[in-house]
Amino acid sequence: xxxxxxxxxxxxxxxxxxxxxxxxxxxxxxxxxxxxxxxxxxxxxxxxxxxxxxxxxxxxxxxxxxxxxxxxxxxxxxxxxxxxxxxxxxxxxxxxxxxxxxxxxxxxxxxxxxxxxxxxxxxxxxxxxxxxxxxxxxxxxxxxxxxxxxxxxxxxxxxxxxxxxxxxxxxxxxxxxxxxxxxxxxxxxxxxxxxxxxxxxxxxxxxxxxxxxxxxxxxxxxxxxxxxxxxxxxxxxxxxxxxxxxxxxxxxxxxxxxxxxxxxxxxxxxxxx
Amino acid sequence: xxxxxxxxxxxxxxxxxxxxxxxxxxxxxxxxxxxxxxxxxxxxxxxxxxxxxxxxxxxxxxxxxxxxxxxxxxxxxxxxxxxxxxxxxxxxxxxxxxxxxxxxxxxxxxxxxxxxxxxxxxxxxxxxxxxxxxxxxxxxxxxxxxxxxxxxxxxxxxxxxxxxxxxxxxxxxxxxxxxxxxxxxxxxxxxxxxxxxxxxxxxxxxxxxxxxxxxxxxxxxxxxxxxxxxxxxxxxxxxxxxxxxxxxxxxxxxxxxxxxxxxxxxxxxxxxxxxxxxxxxxxxxxxxxxxxxxxxxxxxxxxxxxxxxxxxxxxxxxxxxxxxxxxxxxxxxxxxxxxxxxxxxxxxxxxxxxxxxxxxxxxxxxxxxxxxxxxxxxxxxxxxxxxxxxxxxxxxxxxxxxxxxxxxxxxxxxxxxxxxxxxxxxxxxxxxxxxxxxxxxxxxxxxxxxxxxxxxxxxxxxxxxxxxxxxxxxxxxxxxxxxxxxxxxxxxxxxxxxxxxxxxxxxxxxxxxxxxxxxxxxxxxxxxxxxxxxxxxxxxxxxxxxxxxxxxxxxxxxxxxxxxxxxxxxxxxxxxxxxxxxxxxxxxxxxxxxxxxxxxxxxxxxxxxxxxxxxxxxxxxxx
Numbered sequence: 001x002x003x004x005x006x007x008x009x010x011x012x013x014x015x016x017x018x019x020x021x022x023x024x025x026x027x028x029x030x031x032x033x034x035x036x037x038x039x040x041x042x043x044x045x046x047x048x049x050x051x052x053x054x055x056x057x058x059x060x061x062x063x064x065x066x067x068x069x070x071x072x073x074x075x076x077x078x079x080x081x082x083x084x085x086x087x088x089x090x091x092x093x094x095x096x097x098x099x100x101x102x103x104x105x106x107x108x109x110x111x112x113x114x115x116x117x118x119x120x121x122x123x124x125x126x127x128x129x130x131x132x133x134x135x136x137x138x139x140x141x142x143x144x145x146x147x148x149x150x151x152x153x154x155x156x157x158x159x160x161x162x163x164x165x166x167x168x169x170x171x172x173x174x175x176x177x178x179x180x181x182x183x184x185x186x187x188x189x190x191x192x193x194x195x196x197x198x199x200x201x202x203x204x205x206x207x208x209x210x211x212x213x214x215x216x217x218x219x220x221x222x223x224x225x226x227x228x229x230x231x232x233x234x235x236x237x238x239x240x241x242x243x244x245x246x247x248x249x250x251x252x253x254x255x256x257x258x259x260x261x262x263x264x265x266x267x268x269x270x271x272x273x
Numbered sequence: 274x275x276x277x278x279x280x281x282x283x284x285x286x287x288x289x290x291x292x293x294x295x296x297x298x299x300x301x302x303x304x305x306x307x308x309x310x311x312x313x314x315x316x317x318x319x320x321x322x323x324x325x326x327x328x329x330x331x332x333x334x335x336x337x338x339x340x341x342x343x344x345x346x347x348x349x350x351x352x353x354x355x356x357x358x359x360x361x362x363x364x365x366x367x368x369x370x371x372x373x374x375x376x377x378x379x380x381x382x383x384x385x386x387x388x389x390x391x392x393x394x395x396x397x398x399x400x401x402x403x404x405x406x407x408x409x410x411x412x413x414x415x416x417x418x419x420x421x422x423x424x425x426x427x428x429x430x431x432x433x434x435x436x437x438x439x440x441x442x443x444x445x446x447x448x449x450x451x452x453x454x455x456x457x458x459x460x461x462x463x464x465x466x467x468x469x470x471x472x473x474x475x476x477x478x479x480x481x482x483x484x485x486x487x488x489x490x491x492x493x494x495x496x497x498x499x500x501x502x503x504x505x506x507x508x509x510x511x512x513x514x515x516x517x518x519x520x521x522x523x524x525x526x527x528x529x530x531x532x533x534x535x536x537x538x539x540x541x542x543x544x545x546x547x548x549x550x551x552x553x554x555x556x557x558x559x560x561x562x563x564x565x566x567x568x569x570x571x572x573x574x575x576x577x578x579x580x581x582x583x584x585x586x587x588x589x590x591x592x593x594x595x596x597x598x599x600x601x602x603x604x605x606x607x608x609x610x611x612x613x614x615x616x617x618x619x620x621x622x623x624x625x626x627x628x629x630x631x632x633x634x635x636x637x638x639x640x641x642x643x644x645x646x647x648x649x650x651x652x653x654x655x656x657x658x659x660x661x662x663x664x665x666x667x668x669x670x671x672x673x674x675x676x677x678x679x680x681x682x683x684x685x686x687x688x689x690x691x692x693x694x695x696x697x698x699x700x701x702x703x704x705x706x707x708x709x710x711x712x713x714x715x716x717x718x719x720x721x722x723x724x725x726x727x728x729x730x731x732x733x734x735x736x737x738x739x740x741x742x743x744x745x746x747x748x749x750x751x752x753x754x755x756x757x758x759x760x761x762x763x764x765x766x767x768x769x770x771x772x773x774x775x776x777x778x779x780x781x782x783x784x785x786x787x788x789x790x791x792x793x794x795x796x797x798x799x800x801x802x803x804x805x806x807x808x809x810x811x812x813x814x815x816x817x818x819x820x821x822x823x824x825x826x827x828x829x830x831x832x833x834x835x836x837x838x839x840x841x842x843x844x845x846x847x848x849x850x851x852x853x854x855x856x857x858x859x860x861x862x863x864x865x866x867x868x869x870x871x872x873x874x875x876x877x878x879x880x881x882x883x884x885x886x887x888x889x890x891x892x893x894x895x896x
Contacts, residue, residue: 002276029316031350032316032350035318035348035350035351035352035356036350036352038352039301039305039351039352039353040305040352042298042302043294043298045294045297045298045301046294046297046298049294107360173276173280176280176283177276177279177280177283179287180280180283180284180286180287181283181286181287183287183290183291184283184286184287184289184290185290186290186294187287187289187290187291187292187293187294188286188289188290188293190297193356195348195359195360196347196348196349196350196360197346197360197373198360199360200369200370
């Protein structure tokens, strides 16, 4: 499937552009280093744009490819274990991207970091340890976040994608296509940074792909931050094991989840305006 | 085929993107500043553009020391103006953002937290008294603040009155909606700590910001209401017609109001500014939500002039107040742990008062000049029987500004600046009076029982009927320290023989057959026995009330006691006179043994050249 291959290509572009960005980023002076990259480094803003768009493209491609698989009922081509690991690619991709968002170090990123620390801490028993492991200790710099972003989650995403696609590397054509699309987007749409300090009374927004969850957390307990995604993943994962009405019910559940998520995203955006 | 088309499309889009990026890259390179981009040991790209010397506040807040973003927020890392100025605070010190500006970690955290609770920010006293005067609450007290009031959509007449006449001074009022008189200073911390931009002064792009609060910054707000800042300077507000009558003797205040001259406070003449006496807790609060200023203000005459109250003196080893320690450090001063220090009423050290040979000396904070501080003498004047309840200011306040009558009317057809809305809104409060005056203050009994100066605070006719408010007459005096302290106290006659001082108002005191009577110069419309500017009657069943719970005029018994000595004053004008050592005994001896006392029983007491010119006059002299 071409969508899957292009998605792999986008991951490759994100990986290599991320490697190119790494020397310019500082864990202790995150926002300052990104402002310097944007404002004082030749073509720095473009490189950052390529990284951002390729990463977003990878997430969107993963989602679209998942939809394509479910639509075409081709999930059964994968062995159950591979299918579940492929489903796991979705949260891995989100966590990789979230790490990138947190690495901005601006007011929005700081707020997202605080929220994500609460969400992680709300996991029973291991919550606090998990939060410390993924995000570092409160008040510390962003080094743990960056390591998981560039290391753990990127490596996992690569391995899971490779296993899913049955190939360790994306093909050249798809990669070139992904790179050109990323260049186009980065050149045409500058990627902004947020303010260093939140303006009074402002509703700070998290990354666009988590706005629905942010909207849900306005009304629901913080544990909904991991319970709701887990519910979706279980529904999608179980599709591989269901037929007929059960499959339809699981897909309906996932669709309802997605629709609700979009509605919450819209509500939050309207509130922010 | 599809792949080739997709690749071609992607290639074209990528070219377009690269062209767009090339343009932005050129702009970025051209706009890149070449000036240094560090200040205060950190990245501060503001200074790549803001390089002019006049953009530097200097002093402790110099650009090179703290940069710009420490106070103004914004984004110090940004390379373009829009991003750099995003989230900027144009008015640092404003209480809306003070926790992130002046009160940020490492700067003035304690002070910023206190200021928000201080009366200058909350103005709860003004709010409660005004509501009470309008009949909206049962007592002149409460915790409602000006901020609460200004946030309301639906306002009562009293709240509207405050929003349009009074709210321009409280520290929450932003620069764009402050009173004309203090416009330019900014709000919150800046109201006091930023140099004033007086009319006619050459505007500086960035005013200085410092801990030396000059008197002109206090004047903006405290030249209203009790007008203590004007009085301290020896100025009192007058009406334009009065100014015309005074001619060149009149002057014009910083905001255009006319004023007359009177004697300045003795402390002012000694070169002391407001902050030389007032402690940091007087001004910025102590973290307690006081209802009225007299409970927030710690400094009292006794702190410097003694005798110190119980617990009013300690050693520096016992001082824990961190702000005072900071102030000393800023001044580059140290205090030996064993050195004595006097304390304000709530225990804050008067750090600029130091023990010296034979007493204490006061340091003028700004100039570092030490002045010998005269202790309260333990002489006959200060031990006069019957005067134990008098505050220092009751005798030493030479004069106070008075506005004896006030007519406040609501004009529904007019419009007026609304400090809550920062715009002119319908409805106007119109104030009129019969003129201002400067005269020795009247006397009041404070809630704590002590006798202190008072002036007509709200002797007024209020007509708010056009604004659905009341139509009432109020006869309220306010107790205050006028800040017109004189080295020489007012003489006995200025209280005991003055209908004004005794709260009866302007008129004539007469004594017939040993009994006093009062004839008002201008009778009140509601009671002909009462002076229009009076507070009470000689035989009032209950004393006049004031702007505080428990504040009152002298009652009938106190008036009788005060007037009982009036017959003797023409001859026995000095406190050292033996007759005052045991006044009751003196009277008894007089009754038993006859007298040559010049005072008979007809009319006012006669002036006595002998009493004024002689030194010691005793009963033996009139027997």
